C-alpha cells in the first residue's frame with residue numbers, strides 16, 4: 138500500500154515536470170499554440186477571430202489564416218501587454234488595417250506581412266507611418282501580389298536601424314530604387330521572385346547583399362554612379378534565373394567589394410574574356426547555366442582572386458575543343474581551390490583533361506560527378522597537394538588503371554566519392570594504400586559489385602578500416618553473379634576453400650612428391666624382393682631356353698631321378714620337410730636324397746657316382762651351415778668333378794640362407810659366380826621360388 142502511494146507521488150511529480158518542460162503552453166488559449174522558438178523566445182501561432190491575452194513571456198506572435206478581413210484600431214490591443222519583438226500576419230485575407238493599429242507595438246523588431254493578397258500596399262504604408270521605428274530591424278513584405286512599390290514606402294523609417302528588407306514574391310515589374318533611400322543602414326535587400334524587367338538603384342552605402350533572383354531582367358542593372366559605386370560595400374550579388382543575355386567585363390565594374398556572384402540560370406551563351414577580371418575581391422562565382430552556355434573564351438576566368446568556380450549542370454561540351462581552350466581555361470586563376478564541373482561533358486582524351494586541370498595547384502575540392510569520365514589521366518592528382526575532396530560520382534569508371542600513377546602519393550585527400558560508377562571489384566591495387574590510409578570517408582555505393590572471391594580483400598578491408606564508408610551497407614549490393622543479384626555485399630560471406638583457388642604449383646609439387654615416394658617405394662621393394670626378382674629372372678630364362686629348344690626337357694625321362702640333392706646335415710629339416718614335400722608331392726619331381734635313397738653299406742663315393750648317373754640334374758642347397766661344413770663342400774667338389782667327367786653341367790644352386798662373407802670360401806665364390814642360383818624366400822615369394 139505504502140509503496141503504491143510513493144509510486145503514485147513519483148508519477149505525479151514526473152507528470153508535473155513534464156508539463157513544466159513541455160514546449161506547448163495550454164494558457165495560450167483555444168486560438169493560439171505556443172512553442173518555444175528557436176531563438177529562445179516563446180512563440181504563439183494564432184488563428185482565432187481575435188488576439189487573446191497571452192502570457193507576457195510570448196515575444197513572437199504569428200496570426201495566420203484567420204479570415205480576419207479588418208484589423209481595427211484596437212484589434213491588436215492585447216499585444217500591448219507584451220514586449221512583442223516579432224509580428225507576422227500571414228494568409229488572413231486582410232483588406233484593411235487601421236492606420237493606428239500598429240501604434241502600440243513599440244518593441245517590434247521584425248514585421249512580416251505575408252500572403253495578404255487583398256491588402257493594398259498603400260493601406261499598409263499608412264499604417265506603417267505610426268509604427269515606432271525605434272527597434273525595427275527587419276521588414277518582410279512577401280507574396281502579397283503588389284504590383285508597385287510606392288516611392289515613399291519606407292519614408293517613416295528614415296532614422297530606423299533596418300538592416301534587412303524582403304520584398305520577395307510580389308508582382309513588381311519595375312522598382313524605382315529611390316524607395317530605398319530612407320533605409321540608410323540597410324545591408325540586405327531581397328527582391329527575389331518578382332517580375333522585374335528593370336530596376337534603377339540609388340546609392341545604398343551599407344548594402345552588402347542584393348538578391349534579384351527569379352525576375353525578368355534582360356541585363357545586369359547599373360551599379361555605377363557619377364561618383365563611383367552605388368553599392369560600394371556590396372559583397373554578394375545574386376542574379377540567378379533572369380533573362381540576362383550577356384555579361385562582359387564592364388557588367389560588374391562598380392562593385393569593388395564583390396565576393397560572391399551568383400549567375401546561375403541566366404541565359405548567356407558565351408563567357409567572355411576577362412569578365413571577372415575587374416572584381417578584385419571576387420572569390421566565388423556560380424555559373425550553373427543549363428544548356429545555354431556554348432563557349433568559354435580563353436581568358437574568361439582570368440582572375441587572381443577567384444577561389445571557387447561552381448558551374449555544374451551547364452551541359453557544357455568540354456569535349457569539343459572549339460568550345461573552350463583546355464590549356465588556358467584555368468591557367469590564369471591560380472587561387473582556385475574549388476571547382477565543380479558536375480553534369481557537364483568532360484573530354485574523353487586524358488591529355489586534354491590533364492592540361493585543363495593541371496594549373497589548379499591549390500585545388501582542395503574537385504567535383505566531377507556525372508561527367509562521362511571513363512578514366513583519369515595519369516599524374517593528374519599528384520599535382521594537387523591540397524586536394525581534400527574528390528567527387529567522381531555517376532561516371533563510367535570500371536577501375537583506376539595504375540591507380541598509383543593517377544593518385545600518386547596523395548595524402549591530403551579526405552573524402553572520395555566514386556559511387557554510381559561501374560566498379561565491380563575493389564582490391565588492394567584499386568586504390569593506393571597511402572590514399573586509403575589518409576581518407577576520412579569514401580563512398581562506393583551503387584556500384585555493380587561482383588560477389589565473388591575477388592572481392593575478399595574489400596570485405597576484409599571494410600571490417601578493419603576506420604574510414605567512414607558512406608552508405609554502407611544499404612547502397613552496396615551484388616550485381617554478379619546473377620544468382621546473387623540484389624543481395625547486400627555485406628551478407629556475401631564466401632567460405633575459405635571456395636576462395637583459395639587451386640594453385641598449379643601445388644599440383645606440380647604433389648606430382649613431384651608422389652613421384653619421389655614411388656621411386657623410394659620401388660627401391661625399397663627391389664631391395665626387399667631382390668631374391669624373388671632374381672628367381673623370376675631365372676624362371677623366365679628357363680622358360681625362354683626351353684622355348685628356344687636349348688634344353689631338351691624330355692631328356693629327363695632317361696633318368697630315374699630328376700635331381701640329385703646335395704645338402705648339409707644342418708639343413709636336413711628344410712630339405713626333408715619343405716623342399717621334398719613341395720617338389721615330390723606337389724610338383725611330381727623325383728629327387729634323390731642321400732639319407733633316403735643311398736644304398737646302405739656302400740661307400741659314399743660309390744653311392745654318389747651311382748646316383749649321379751641316375752639323376753638328370755644336381756641341386757645344391759647352400760647356407761651358412763653348408764659353407765661352414767667342410768664335408769659338404771667336399772661333396773660339392775666330388776659332385777662337380779664327376780659331372781665334369783660325365784659332361785653334364787646342369788648344376789642348380791639354392792641359396793637357402795645368404796652366406797655371410799666370413800664363411801665364404803674362394804671355391805664357393807667361384808661356384809656361385811659361374812653357376813646360376815635361386816634364393817629361397819619364406820612368405821611372399823615362396824611359391825615363386
Ligand SMILES: *[C@@H]1O[C@H](CO)[C@@H](O)[C@H](O)[C@H]1NC(C)=O
Pocket residue numbers: 167168169170183184185202
Ligand atoms: C487553429 O489552431 C488550432 C490550434 O491552436 C487548431 O486546432 C485548428 O485546427 C486551427 N484552425 C485552422 C482553421 O487553422
Ligand SMILES: *[C@@H]1O[C@H](CO)[C@@H](O)[C@H](O)[C@H]1NC(C)=O
Pocket residue numbers: 187188189190211212213214215
Ligand atoms: C483581448 O483578450 C481577451 C482575453 O483573452 C479577449 O476577451 C478580448 O476580446 C481580446 N481583445 C481583443 C481586442 O481582441
Ligand SMILES: *[C@@H]1O[C@H](CO)[C@@H](O)[C@H](O)[C@H]1NC(C)=O
Pocket residue numbers: 202227228229230252
Ligand atoms: C495564402 O493564404 C491563403 C488564405 O488566405 C491560403 O489558402 C493559401 O494557402 C496561402 N498560400 C500560401 C502559399 O501559404
Ligand SMILES: *[C@@H]1O[C@H](CO)[C@@H](O)[C@H](O)[C@H]1NC(C)=O
Pocket residue numbers: 288313314315337
Ligand atoms: C525615381 O523616383 C525619383 C523620385 O523619388 C525620381 O526623381 C526619378 O526620376 C525616378 N526614376 C525613375 C527611373 O523613374
Ligand SMILES: *[C@@H]1O[C@H](CO)[C@@H](O)[C@H](O)[C@H]1NC(C)=O
Pocket residue numbers: 411414415436439440469
Ligand atoms: C588577366 O587580367 C589581368 C587584369 O585585367 C591582366 O593584367 C593580365 O594580363 C591578364 N592575363 C592574361 C593572361 O590575359
Ligand SMILES: *[C@@H]1O[C@H](CO)[C@@H](O)[C@H](O)[C@H]1NC(C)=O
Pocket residue numbers: 519541542545546
Ligand atoms: C611516391 O613515394 C615514393 C617513395 O616515397 C616514390 O618513390 C615515388 O616516386 C612517389 N610517387 C609519386 C608519383 O610521387
Ligand SMILES: *[C@@H]1O[C@H](CO)[C@@H](O)[C@H](O)[C@H]1NC(C)=O
Pocket residue numbers: 535536562563564565566567
Ligand atoms: C584487381 O582487380 C582488377 C580488376 O578490377 C584486376 O585487373 C587486378 O588484377 C586485380 N588485382 C589483384 C591484385 O587482384
